[in-house]
Amino acid sequence: MRQKKLYVLLAALVAGVGGLSSTAALADESADAIARYREMIADGNPSELVAAQGEELWKTQRGPKNANLEKCDLGLGAGVVKGASAQMPRYFKDTGKVQDLETRLMTCMQTLQGIDPKEFVNGKWNKGEMEKMEALVAYIVTESNGQKINVDLSQPQMKKMYELGKKAFYYRSGPMDFACTTCHGEEGKRIRLQDLPDLRTQSGAAAGWGTWPAYRVSSGEFWTMQHRLNDCYRQQRTAEPIYGSDVTIALSVYLAATAKGGTVLTPGLKR
Amino acid sequence: MKKINIIVAAMAVSSGAFAASEDLNAAFQKMMDTSFKTTGIADKSRMKQTDFQRICSAEKEPSKKAMESIEATQLKTIRYPADGKYFGDWKTGEKIATSGKGLTWTDKTPFDNGGGCYNCHQLSHKEIAYGTIGPTLQDYGKTRGNADDVVKYTWGKIYNAKAFNACSNMPRNGDAEILTEEQMKHLMAFLFDPESPVNKK
Numbered sequence: 001m002r003q004k005k006l007y008v009l010l011a012a013l014v015a016g017v018g019g020l021s022s023t024a025a026l027a028d029e030s031a032d033a034i035a036r037y038r039e040m041i042a043d044g045n046p047s048e049l050v051a052a053q054g055e056e057l058w059k060t061q062r063g064p065k066n067a068n069l070e071k072c073d074l075g076l077g078a079g080v081v082k083g084a085s086a087q088m089p090r091y092f093k094d095t096g097k098v099q100d101l102e103t104r105l106m107t108c109m110q111t112l113q114g115i116d117p118k119e120f121v122n123g124k125w126n127k128g129e130m131e132k133m134e135a136l137v138a139y140i141v142t143e144s145n146g147q148k149i150n151v152d153l154s155q156p157q158m159k160k161m162y163e164l165g166k167k168a169f170y171y172r173s174g175p176m177d178f179a180c181t182t183c184h185g186e187e188g189k190r191i192r193l194q195d196l197p198d199l200r201t202q203s204g205a206a207a208g209w210g211t212w213p214a215y216r217v218s219s220g221e222f223w224t225m226q227h228r229l230n231d232c233y234r235q236q237r238t239a240e241p242i243y244g245s246d247v248t249i250a251l252s253v254y255l256a257a258t259a260k261g262g263t264v265l266t267p268g269l270k271r
Numbered sequence: 272m273k274k275i276n277i278i279v280a281a282m283a284v285s286s287g288a289f290a291a292s293e294d295l296n297a298a299f300q301k302m303m304d305t306s307f308k309t310t311g312i313a314d315k316s317r318m319k320q321t322d323f324q325r326i327c328s329a330e331k332e333p334s335k336k337a338m339e340s341i342e343a344t345q346l347k348t349i350r351y352p353a354d355g356k357y358f359g360d361w362k363t364g365e366k367i368a369t370s371g372k373g374l375t376w377t378d379k380t381p382f383d384n385g386g387g388c389y390n391c392h393q394l395s396h397k398e399i400a401y402g403t404i405g406p407t408l409q410d411y412g413k414t415r416g417n418a419d420d421v422v423k424y425t426w427g428k429i430y431n432a433k434a435f436n437a438c439s440n441m442p443r444n445g446d447a448e449i450l451t452e453e454q455m456k457h458l459m460a461f462l463f464d465p466e467s468p469v470n471k472k
Contacts, residue, residue, distance in 0.1 A: 173324055174317040
């Protein structure tokens with residue numbers, strides 16, 4: 001009798017799983033297609049072209065002061081690019097600020113080359129000076145590929161930015177009441193077919209932070225981390241974060257610190 | 272005497288911690304105030320939180336009492352259709368459920384929005400590109416029937432989800448004027464109509 005009950009239960013379970021699997025299989029199929037496409041172009045991530053332009057730009061004398069960026073200190077000493085972005089954001093004594101890669105590059109371009117930070121703060125993605133910023137970022141983050149994410153929270157300024165970033169991560173606002181947590185605060189969720197990393201966890205944050213900046217196949221553009229965060233806020237329906245503003249740095253510190261120990265896979269390749 | 276000293280010391284420590292969190296809150300407010308700008312229809316004032324947004328922004332879920340208080344307040348915002356008619360056209364409803372557009376700073380007008388339902392919910396038997404942040408709504412009408420209380424609850428949930436779950440991830444489609452009454456009627460038909468692909472294989 002008891003066994004019969006068990007059979008019925010099992011049969012119901014199998015039927016349920018069968019019903020599920022047909023849709024799940026379809027969803028998996030399209031996820032697979034994306035994975036296959038990724039493999040196909042993995043050998044030739046279009047970011048390489050952007051990075052090559054960036055490397056050229058790093059060495060090119062330009063701006064009102066007609067200088068290159070080879071004296072730019074990204075935290076590991078003047079001109080050291082290898083591994084630098086894996087340890088950013090970081091606190092810089094000369095500016096007295098915690099800076100991410102892009103705001104640090106803004107400082108270098110201003111002090112060394114005389115390029116006005118407004119070119120970026122008021123700039124447009126993929127246009128003018130911003131396009132050059134993107135190329136430089138592509139070059140620099142490629143030079144950290146394979147390294148471990150390793151931000152240093154021992155500085156009180158960094159610790160404070162981490163705390164501020166964490167608060168920002170949970171901050172709900174705007175007409176849709178969204179926060180970062182709405183999409184990135186639970187394991188195993190997705191929007192449409194897009195898998196969402198749980199950015200509160202080390203593995204989730206590493207999957208997110210470790211693969212941006214990235215080349216976006218859908219738009220055919222290279223996106224910096226500032227651009228990524230900007231579009232997250234756009235989809236949250238908030239007001240627009242100012243390029244390089246404290247909230248973008250704070251969130252970056254929170255994400256990078258949470259991801260600590262994960263592998264840098266930049267530049268990533270995205271849908 | 273020794274006891275008093277300990278108490279005083281403990282008080283000093285805790286007030287120190289309190290001051291630190293006050294400082295952090297002040298720094299946070301300043302950061303949020305200086306980090307955003309108005310672009311297009313996305314006004315900077317969007318960064319100002321409502322009471323429930325603030326209460327629902329902690330790492331931990333608020334207390335049961337706080338949640339109930341929010342739900343009671345939000346319940347009062349719900350406006351049921353004046354003409355008593357809850358159902359529009361399911362085909363239009365499907366289009367609204369599919370569109371995720373609206374209210375970003377790249378949108379021209381705040382009055383032409385989609386429901387974005389598929390971002391988070393499974394609905395039609397035919398649509399495989401659905402998100403999983405919300406529960407599946409497949410066979411919604413088929414499994415729940417269309418008794419008055421079910422219909423009214425569903426309208427309320429679409430209108431203001433926070434009335435039933437204070438910190439729900441779901442937007443307040445009616446209360447925040449994301450969708451019009453007419454659009455919500457079409458969504459209702461999409462959920463309940465036996466001919467809708469939500470209920471018909």
